[in-house]
Each structure stands twice: as structure tokens, then as C-alpha cells.
Amino acid sequence: MDGIRELNLKCNYIEDYLDLGKVEFKILRLELNGQPFDFQPGQFVMLAMEDYPLWQDKAKLKWTSMSIASTPLEKEYLEFCMTIKSTPGFSKHVGDTINVGVPMLVKGPYGRFILDQGAGRIAFIATGSGIAPIMGMIRTLAAIGYEKPFDLYYGFRNSNQFLYREELLSIVKSHPNFKIHTTISRDDPSWKGRHGYVQTLIEPAGFDGINETQFYICGNPAMVDDIKKLLAAKGAKPEQVRTEQWA
Ligand SMILES: Cc1cc2nc3c(=O)[nH]c(=O)nc-3n(C[C@H](O)[C@H](O)[C@H](O)COP(=O)(O)OP(=O)(O)OC[C@H]3O[C@@H](n4cnc5c(N)ncnc54)[C@H](O)[C@@H]3O)c2cc1C
Known part of the structure; x- marks a missing residue:
């Protein structure tokens, strides 16, 4: 090849x-x-x-x-x-x-799970080490100073498993158009944020201009399947949703 x-x-x-x-x-x-x-x-x-x-x-x-x-x-x-x-x-x-x-x-x-830098808004949805390819994309957008909004919806088990925490929070500080939304799925008394699967972040999300948003989902197959259905129900077309998955 x-x-x-x-x-x-x-x-x-x-x-x-x-x-x-x-x-x-x-x-x-x-x-x-x-x-x-x-x-x-x-x-x-x-x-x-x-x-x-x-x-x-x-x-x-x-x-x-x-x-x-x-x-x-x-x-x-x-x-x-x-x-x-x-x-x-x-x-x-x-x-x-x-x-x-x-x-x-x-x-x-x-692989074809590739960042389209000519897209409008971008929403990344990841669980666990599914953050890996998405981190490559977010780092690229941060480095080129991407001007459209880009959001990360990230689910992990507990606060010890918040991968790339410091780097992601520092990108949020330096890029006002980048936002992160996190949730944990296991008990963790030290966590002051949301609890539940990443699906619970996507269910209520409005996605302003959903037709101009490109979605990238990476994580376990059951999550990817659920999120694809949720996005389809919100009006996202299949070509707006790119996925990578592993168990
Ligand atoms: C496109 C893609 C990207 C991925 N990216 C990531 C990533 O960024 N981070 C991540 O953590 N995972 C990633 N994965 C998952 C990763 O490839 C492995 O599947 C995962 O690490 C499983 O762990 P393992 O140690 O069992 O892997 P593997 O060793 O690959 O085991 C997978 C299967 O191979 C068998 N196997 C293991 N060793 C041997 C051997 N010596 N001989 C024969 N069979 C064997 C196992 O029994 C098992 O059934 C990705 C997968 C895909 C498809």
C-alpha cells in the first residue's frame, strides 16, 4: 500500500x-x-x-x-x-x-478515522483510551488555532482515569472555542462533576447547527452504537459521523 x-x-x-x-x-x-x-x-x-x-x-x-x-x-x-x-x-x-x-x-x-480540518463545528465523543486518536485531532486543532467551536464529550470510570486531564484543561484555557464535558461511570467521592455514561452528556446536548457539525466517536462498540443512534435521532446524517472502536 x-x-x-x-x-x-x-x-x-x-x-x-x-x-x-x-x-x-x-x-x-x-x-x-x-x-x-x-x-x-x-x-x-x-x-x-x-x-x-x-x-x-x-x-x-x-x-x-x-x-x-x-x-x-x-x-x-x-x-x-x-x-x-x-x-x-x-x-x-x-x-x-x-x-x-x-x-x-x-x-x-x-485508517479512515481522519480529521477534516475544513469542517465547521466539531464534536468529539470518547470513552477511556478512545481519547487516543481524538487527542491527535484536538492537539492539531489547538496547534493550528482552529477558529470554529470544537467540543469534547469524554466519559471515563473515575477521576484517576481522566486521561490527559492537565493538557485538556490547559487547551480549554488557551482556546475559548474549545470546551470539554466530562462524566464518570463509577463511584468516586472526590469527583465533583457529572456521573453516568457519556451517553448522558449527548442525550440533552443541543448541538447548535447540528447540520454543520462533524462528529468523531471513539471507544467501545456499545457506546459507539448508542451515540450513533442518539445523533441520528437528533438529525445528524451518517456522513457527519465518523467512528473508531475497540473492545
Ligand atoms: C483501529 C484500532 C485502533 C486502536 N487503538 C487503540 C489505542 O489507541 N489504545 C488502546 O489501548 N487500544 C487500541 N486498540 C485496541 C488494541 O488493538 C487491542 O485490541 C487491545 O489493546 C486489546 O488488548 P490485548 O492486549 O488483548 O491485545 P491483543 O494482544 O491484540 O489481543 C487481541 C486478541 O489477540 C489475541 N492474542 C494476544 N496475544 C496473542 C499472541 N501472542 N498470539 C496470538 N494471539 C494473541 C488475544 O487472545 C485477543 O483475542 C485499537 C484497535 C483498533 C482496531
Whole structure:
């Protein structure tokens, strides 16, 4: 396929999000080290590690899809935001073995979940690590000084799982046309905001000028399905709604 590259990149940054003492998410950066890697905000790559082969055929690597959370305007590194599962699989292997300096193989870019920078209003809807490709889009809009309104509706379990909290709040401060709406789905006495699934943020939302709004939804398949139905009931046409999903 045109434009697909395969690179061997070293991890140069790791940030852990812990909940009840367990690492639930990792933000990882892979250093590009001067190598160009063209992609569009929202696209994904395939990641592999040389010490993680397929169970069925140890001569082959296990490749796993991962959205790029950084903006293409960032030339120093590619960033990923990964849910770390406790069951055997690629993410557990990353959780157990990744360190600064450890190499990863990157193949891509792929995908049609791509930011349309010529759109009018934009509404992003995410749950959990579904923020990853959307972060790449929001960072791009912030960097280019997008002049139309763009909003993020973000649902996560509790305040420990509010990924990119500081960065998102600082974009809100510096970009008056960017707003975030958050909700948690589990008990958390320290949370002073809304409770409920992200669907409860979308149900009452008016979306001024819904016909001029482009929607991007990313998260688990049940949420994506619910939100698509809610938006359709509000009058959004299928071509206004782009989705990416994983379990
Ligand atoms: C387009 C796209 C973008 C995505 N972006 C993100 C993202 O930004 N962040 C994120 O957290 N997730 C993302 N995902 C989900 C990610 O690809 C994995 O599916 C997810 O991390 C599941 O975790 P895992 O560790 O079980 O993964 P995997 O290891 O890929 O497991 C998935 C399946 O493969 C099997 N499997 C695991 N290891 C092996 C092996 N060695 N040999 C054979 N089979 C094996 C497992 O049993 C399981 O059924 C994305 C998915 C897609 C499709």
C-alpha cells in the first residue's frame, strides 16, 4: 500500500495512570530520531515487539492496532495511549516489559478515522483510551488555532482515569472555542462533576447547527452504537459521523 512505512523506534517517554495500585493506562512515546513519518490526525499504526511472537507461530510477530495520539505536527515522536489489560496479550506484554530505550516496531499509517480540518463545528465523543486518536485531532486543532467551536464529550470510570486531564484543561484555557464535558461511570467521592455514561452528556446536548457539525466517536462498540443512534435521532446524517472502536 502507498505511503506505508515500517520503522524500529525506541521508547523515550512513559507515563502511567494508576487506579487502585494497578497500571490501567500507559502513555508511550516512540522517538522518531529524524525519520519522517507522515500520517493524518486520527490514524493508527500496527505495533509489535520482537520478543512478542504469535502464540500459534513463533516465527511471526504479533501486530496490534494502536491509534496515534500525537499530532502530525509533532516531528520528534509518535505518542500512544494504551489500555493495559491484565489478561495475556500485547498490552499486558507492553505493561510488563516496556522501559525507556526498549524498541518497538511501527507499521503504518492506516485508517479512515481522519480529521477534516475544513469542517465547521466539531464534536468529539470518547470513552477511556478512545481519547487516543481524538487527542491527535484536538492537539492539531489547538496547534493550528482552529477558529470554529470544537467540543469534547469524554466519559471515563473515575477521576484517576481522566486521561490527559492537565493538557485538556490547559487547551480549554488557551482556546475559548474549545470546551470539554466530562462524566464518570463509577463511584468516586472526590469527583465533583457529572456521573453516568457519556451517553448522558449527548442525550440533552443541543448541538447548535447540528447540520454543520462533524462528529468523531471513539471507544467501545456499545457506546459507539448508542451515540450513533442518539445523533441520528437528533438529525445528524451518517456522513457527519465518523467512528473508531475497540473492545
Ligand atoms: C483501529 C484500532 C485502533 C486502536 N487503538 C487503540 C489505542 O489507541 N489504545 C488502546 O489501548 N487500544 C487500541 N486498540 C485496541 C488494541 O488493538 C487491542 O485490541 C487491545 O489493546 C486489546 O488488548 P490485548 O492486549 O488483548 O491485545 P491483543 O494482544 O491484540 O489481543 C487481541 C486478541 O489477540 C489475541 N492474542 C494476544 N496475544 C496473542 C499472541 N501472542 N498470539 C496470538 N494471539 C494473541 C488475544 O487472545 C485477543 O483475542 C485499537 C484497535 C483498533 C482496531
